[in-house]
Amino acid sequence: MLIDILITSLINGSTYALLAIGFSLIFGVARIVNIAHTAFYMVAAYCIYFTTYRLGFNPLSAMITGIVFVSILGLIVYKIFIAPIREHEQAVLIGTIALAIALQEIMMLIFTGDYLSVPALIKGYATILGVKVFYQQLITFASVLVVLGLMRLFLMHTKLGLAIRATAQDREVANLMGMNESRVAMMAVVISVGLAGATGAIIVPLTTVEPFMWSHPLIMMMAVVVLGGMGSIKGSFYAAFILGFAEAMVVFLIPSGAFLKGAVALSIMILVLVVRPTGLFGVQFEEEG
Amino acid sequence: MNLLRYHLRKLFLILKNEVFVLPSRIVVLLFFLTVLLLPLLYDDPYMMRILILASIFAIFAASWDLLSGFTGQINFGHALFFGVGAYGTAILNLRAGFPPWASIPAGALVAVLAGLLVGLPCLRLRGTYLALTTLAFPIILMGFVFSVPELTGGELGLSGLSRLARSRIANYYIVVITMLVLVTVMWKITDSHMGIIFHAIREDELAVKAAGINTTKYKLIAFSLSGFFAGLAGGLYAHFMRIAGPSTLEISMSFQVVIWSVFGGMVTIWGPVGAVFILFPLLEFFRIWPELRQLMFAIVVMIVLLYMPGGLLPWLRSKIENECPRCKIRNIATRKVCRVCAADLH
Secondary structure: HHHHHHHHHHHHHHHHHHHHHHHHHHHHHHOOOOOOHHHHHHHHHHHHHHHHHOOOOOOOHHHHHHHHHHHHHHHHHHHHHHHOOOOHHHHHHHHHHHHHHHHHHHHHHHHHOOOOOOOOOOOOEEOOEEEEEEHHHHHHHHHHHHHHHHHHHHHHHHHHHHHHHHHHHHHHHHHHHHOOOHHHHHHHHHHHHHHHHHHHHHHHHOOOOOOOOOHHHHHHHHHHHHHHOOOOOOHHHHHHHHHHHHHHHHHHHHHOOOHHHHHHHHHHHHHHHHHOOOOOOOOOOOOOO | OOHHHHHHHHHHHHHHHOOOOOOOHHHHHHHHHHHHHHHHOOOOOHHHHHHHHHHHHHHHHHHHHHHHHHOOOOOOOOOOHHHHHHHHHHHHHHHHOOOOOHHHHHHHHHHHHHHHHHHHHHOOHHHHHHHHHHHHHHHHHHHHHHHHHHHHHHOOEEOOOOOOOOHHHHHHHHHHHHHHHHHHHHHHHOOHHHHHHHHHHHHHHHHHOOOOHHHHHHHHHHHHHHHHHHHHHHHHHHHOEEEEEEHHHOOHHHHHHHHHHHHOOOOOHHHHHHHOOOOHHHHHHHHOOOOHHHHHHHHHHHHHHHHOOOOOOHHHHHHHEEEEEOOEEEEOOOOEEEEOOOOOOO
């Protein structure tokens, strides 16, 4: 039981962490509240389904194709729809909502609303402390850690990463220091959407693929971002596992837990916010006039 | 008799000097007349149903604008108020036997309580934190709705509420007149002293505090007012559909109201109302291609925003009306000089 809870919470927590970091990134740099973030995660999942079953790719190349495809899609959509209206915060907001609905409907048209599944990279399971742990779960968790580590390396030790952090901290000054703000924003969008795609790719063998799969992760992702504090990757990381653990506890320990899992996790978020209005590790962004 | 003549004359003068001089006011007048007279000329049940639902959602959208547009407290979980209103009304109607005229306001009062309950923890949150946190509230409530099916009917919801009125026409008039009255009240609120404070809180909360105004109080008032109107909309919806189900709390309901308001133009009250009356029938029209319906809707919203990021209706208004640079009175775009101060408009 305890191990079950632990595994579920680690898997869910790592998904939320990856999604939340991508979402934070795009919010921090470009000030876009991207509701369509998890819609890209859904598109990546469908893309992998399509390439494995209809085109016969092997799972690994399907994953890479999925991530690349979603990143390019994100870039195109950003260029066409979001960039021209970036200065209008509210318009961007519902633009991304509309985008999420549009992506959901397109997937619905192409693949219908059926529940689909994708094969695991490696089949079989190991027995740890008497509990079955699928290899796929281990791979998923390991790859999440790898991606998170790479993200940290990228943000802390590359020039572009520095530019992204600088822009997130102060857009105007970063611009004055010679960073091309709109190009940095564009790169942040590509990386963020790529991360969403990667999350989809990593998690897809463990879940069912359906057009509405984006809405629950969306809520949890936002809760994670708020709980951890906006713009704090460390915060997102801890908050993701806290909420993932809370969710798993409720599901396993309370009889009608599946209905309450979102409610309990979100109540925890609100309780924390009452005490700390900027989340666990957050800083309040200065309001920009 | 003289009194009547006086009032008629006054009405005529107001129409001539205040209403017919501006195309936007003529449009509002035509809108009022159309929704009031349409069923007398053409009583198609399908069309009336669409108009009734559009009216209910117009109240809902305007109440979002009152809170999020005017006071700047962006609320991503507005479905909470709608759902609480709907469930409150349904429980009072079914369990306590309240008739609709009592259960709907009582349900709205429950929604006010919800507004205060949500408002209190949210007082310390700002901007995007607030938006993302409010998203959580309807989801939390939905969890409880599912976990106590004895009270709330669980997944199926509560059905079998009493009708608003016996006949379809009466139903229509109850909802539409309520909508017109409530929207006018909301518009008046935003135009009042309190509305100015709401405006100021959105623009610069610190400055309002420095001016000696208790912003906490006004923010809570905004939450409760908005909750009240949204709760009324929810109650009307429950009695009209005769069911209060979990769909009233869904995340898509919260997003829908944001789409309507921003599409129509925020901080106007009339913008969201107009947007509902444009988008809701449009969505019904797209029913010709059932599988493309949502997609077309999303694409229309995206394309309109691409060219009119401030919203559709303010954009239209700025095309047909100009503001006088000297006295700030609006004039029809065809005029060369201001209708009040005769300043040159170009």
